[in-house]
Amino acid sequence: MTTDALTASRRISYRFNKVGLVSLAVILAWALVAIFAPLLAPFPIGKIVNFEFFAPMSAKFWMGTDYLGRDMLSRVLLGARYTVGTSLAAVTFACFMGVALGMTAAVLGGWIDTVMSRLMDALISIPSKLFGLVVVAGLGSSIPVLILTLGVIYTPGCYRFARALAVNINAMDYVTVARARGEGLGYLIRAEILPNITGPVLADFGLRFVFIVLLLSGLSFLGLGVQPPYADWGALVRENLGGLPLAAPAVIFPSLAIATLTISVNLLIDNLPRKIRDQGV
């Protein structure tokens, strides 16, 4: 009975501090917005609803209107879908590939490790924006292409990070014992190494998510990201750049959206509960 209580308390006792809690709330709010955007948006995204462009905030248009007179609120809400969704998919892809390959390289070692590491180094040496430009120019811009491109760009970073952690764990005696027992690669990676690097890997996951949001916004700003009439936050900033001298809210709100999301993710990681952070190295 007492031992049950002990395990139960271990599961629920993740304690966040205030900053962490607020950041988590902001992130969850944006995630909900991304999921329910079509229900929340008061106007269709591509429809010109006001003859005044760069309109100020009003009771009808909470965030004003954009350079064509479309409702900014609707566009920001739907933009969350593209920004959060695409980035999340890309970072998941990058982390999964990077961590899986990194652990494999660390466990196998030898020439496999060398070959994989050098290949990743080669990939890292290509500037990320340039790589994105080339791929999008060659294949055209669509969401799957964007996700894959962003994922591939950030895979080497995840790989390096995971490999460095896994090399340390790999030297531990419990991994040696598992080897002596005759365990295969899959078990070593899944059961012996992964549980001990999850803390740092999760932190890295969050940071890389931010990088990807920024890179995606950057690509969209250059016109290579999500294509009109749809727009992610980066594209929204670019579209409405002309409103800057007019003090139009249309350019402020998407910028604020990017800022709140990225800063919240950063702060959440910095203030993760000790239990999660300390798991692993």
Place this chain on the structure above:
Amino acid sequence: MANLVEVRNLKVEAVTDAGRVVTIIDDVSFDIADGEIVALIGESGSGKTTIALTLMGYARPGCRISDGSVRLGDHDMARLGESECARIRGVEVAYIPQSAAAAFNPAHTIMDQVIEVARIHRLMPLKDARAKAVELFKALALPHPETIGDRYPHQVSGGQLQRLAAAMALIGDPKLVIFDEPTTALDVTTQIEVLRAFKSVMQGKKIAGVYVSHDLAVVAQMADRIIVLKSGKIQEAGATEQIIKRPIHPYTKALISAVEPALFAGLDAKEEEAKAALIEVNNLYAGYGGFLDNGLPRFLTVKHVDLRVPAGHNLGIIGESGCGKSTLARAIAGLLPAVTGNILLEGKALAPDARHRNREQLRKVQIVFQSADTALNPAKSVSEILERPLVFYHGMARKDRIKRVDELLDMVQLPRGLGNRRPSELSGGQKQRVNFARALAADPKLILCDEITSALDTVVAAAIIDLLKELQRELGLSYIFISHDLSTVRAICDDVAVMYAGEKVEQTSPDRIGQAGGHPYSRLLFDSVPKLDTGWLDSLKQDAALIEAYAVR
């Protein structure tokens, strides 16, 4: 003022990670007279180092001297501020750490670091300091005293470095020197030289000392008085002779009986069983670091080793650091594939690489490592750790596994409730028992024990040895027991192999080891193990040629 040091009602408190305040030193009082060496002895966590550090007015991070006084000469070190303590440290009280290798900065020459105290405190011109350092090097019996100071720390051996650390401590002519387990990390043959050097310098200069150690036999050579500590409290204090000959406190008695365990009586293995070799190793070569043109590894650490362990028997492998004993265990387990040579298990050849052995072969030979801290996955619970071999080798269903885990915990004498805990929630001895239970879970024939008691306190280690013997009686196991500690090996093995520089120099029964007629290195090793006798170090006569040939200085 009669005594150099007077510690009265010392209390040290520490704040745990959870914010709780715990008392780690409680109401400790003792004196040290001029020129007297007092030993603080106890197990890990008994507070011996903490007390020694308070003599320098220092408490480790998170700790605080909360009550009592530590008077050293005219100062109360417990009351002084940090800068005042700094003025006293090095001049009136000096410290010799356990690991001199970690205490020296690899970027500076030894001489620069030895005379640093003189430079910081402006005691004397640097030229005089250097001359004095050379005098100390001579007094500490260091080779090439004139030039050794020009070397860098990595260019001298561990034993020399420890003596150089002593020179560093003595350059400021302190009244009190604190020795914090200074020989624990050294091999026995090296330890003797270091102890001799320490003793002669301390006696020659009439310096008082505090000697912190867990090793009663070493302390018996150095100290005038012994203070036995447990959980931050003094258990017994008295003259060295009295403590080791006529201990009063039961804890002291337990400590002393753990130093020299009884010889292994051997098993009543039936004759026909004994004839069949469980494992046989022929002409084994193994090493590290890539291969040379001649097909041998760059660092050949095991050369031409033959071993034979009959079923139900135990073989001890003993040798000093770097002799290849752990490499041998790894080669047998297949973790480091042997370069040449055969390993036969029950008459059938084993593949050199564990990956090419079948599951049944792997199951029969299990390996247990020294450090239970790194040998247990911190992310798993004890029962998860123990269940894995059951699934892997025996394909047991969940219900059977739970039953078997309970049985295994019973076998290693741990409470069943421990199964839900993580390794970090266990003590060192408990971890080593879990570590061992995992090997038992495979139902092995042979267990390779690589220094499994070395990281444990003597009393805990003695309990583990008893457990191993009992399990052997019940389960008919065989052990290959690797250790640097002769007395542990003698307590459990009915055959002892001595290794030196990668080769097996001798194999004999434990009661004959070190006797006349044996290999000279075995004799040296045997003679070098400190005995629980105050006069042992002074009366020890060693063959200089033997030391020249074998001891790594």
